[in-house]
Amino acid sequence: MRSPQKRRSPRKAGNGAQAGGLSAWRVYHKSSRADQWRDRLPDPANYYSARLPKLSRPNGAGWAQARCPFHEDRHASLSVNLVHGGWRCFAGCGAGDLLSFHERLTGMSFRDAVAELTGGAA
Ligand SMILES: [Zn+2]
Missing domain, CATH: 1.20.5 (Single alpha-helices involved in coiled-coils or other helix-helix interfaces)
Known part of the structure; x- marks a missing residue:
């Protein structure tokens, strides 16, 4: 046994x-x-078109170009994705998601940026 x-x-x-x-x-x-607050982030298309005056039309993958607000940009070095919210500056400012874009644009902390974008606490 x-x-x-x-x-x-x-x-x-x-x-x-x-x-x-x-x-x-x-x-x-x-x-x-x-991470559910991420669902309450604004629509990337609305968010970016409200903040980037000369945003181009997006390509098939959702990427659109604009002047980068993080450096003196004479060209449209910034690509933002109007589907998932990602961004990238080809002049070297970096890359990130919609939230990090907002943090950088406003100088807010992560928590404050989340609170402002979602209308509630993180
Ligand atoms: Zn830049």
């Missing part, structure tokens, strides 16, 4: 690994719930 029990132990270890995977899944979902 001992040998069948011994055979079960490797299977038990397998279950343990599965349980670890499940808890990782739970952590992932917990953090995405804490």
